[in-house]
Amino acid sequence: MLETRSTIRLPRAPQAVVFDMDGLLFDTEALARDAMVRTAPDFGYEMSAALCLDMIGLPGDATRSMLKQHFGEAFDADKFWDRASAHFETMVATELRLKEGVIELIDHLEEMGLRFAIATSSRHEDVQRNLGTLALTERFPTVVAYGDYARGKPHPDPFLTAAKRLAVAPEFCLALEDSHNGARSAASAGMMTVMVPDLLPATEDVRAICVGIANSLHDVREALKATP
Numbered sequence: 001m002l003e004t005r006s007t008i009r010l011p012r013a014p015q016a017v018v019f020d021m022d023g024l025l026f027d028t029e030a031l032a033r034d035a036m037v038r039t040a041p042d043f044g045y046e047m048s049a050a051l052c053l054d055m056i057g058l059p060g061d062a063t064r065s066m067l068k069q070h071f072g073e074a075f076d077a078d079k080f081w082d083r084a085s086a087h088f089e090t091m092v093a094t095e096l097r098l099k100e101g102v103i104e105l106i107d108h109l110e111e112m113g114l115r116f117a118i119a120t121s122s123r124h125e126d127v128q129r130n131l132g133t134l135a136l137t138e139r140f141p142t143v144v145a146y147g148d149y150a151r152g153k154p155h156p157d158p159f160l161t162a163a164k165r166l167a168v169a170p171e172f173c174l175a176l177e178d179s180h181n182g183a184r185s186a187a188s189a190g191m192m193t194v195m196v197p198d199l200l201p202a203t204e205d206v207r208a209i210c211v212g213i214a215n216s217l218h219d220v221r222e223a224l225k226a227t228p
Helices: 029-043 049-054 062-073 077-095 102-112 124-133 157-166 178-187 204-209 217-228
Strands: 018-019 115-119 173-177 192-195
Touching: 018 157, 029 049, 029 077, 029 115, 049 062, 062 077, 077 124, 102 217, 115 157, 157 178, 173 178, 173 217, 178 204, 192 204, 204 217
Parallel strands: 018 115, 018 173, 173 192
Antiparallel strands: none
């Protein structure tokens, strides 16, 4: 979802960059949405687009909890999640794509000598599958995934863990996110946060906690070039 203009002003030169994965590096959020919409009728329910959007950026356990809250305690969220995940895996095998500007930004970070990492709500095996499918495994040696932190997004733990592994103070980390929950997580960790909207547009409250909103990762690369 494109913004009309890019508005990125980094307050300081970052010493490291922390990437979200789904919807930021890989065009997977739409696949996850479609998998859940496809699965819901098997259980006698209809999955609304609004509910799918509300779950973006949440870890799996939080997503299953939200499903039960929405459909009722009788809803078998675990069974639904397993079947939706199977549909998702099938789609990923043939439809996984990089988001615009990923390679160019990684190349630029390496040229600058900046360290970078992934901080995601997904499992390590999902991260490695995606990276391996598109030949990016060697370029992301530092990955923080589900199981590496106590509390998932929107809590700050994933980003604080990434900063610790990168050995860079959070305030000198640039965090890149596509979701509201992810942006809240990064901002509460004290990082300079840029949202690159995917399925969700930037709301006013999210804009208030971000240093900028980008149309794509190309805009992030240009902002880094412009930062002294």
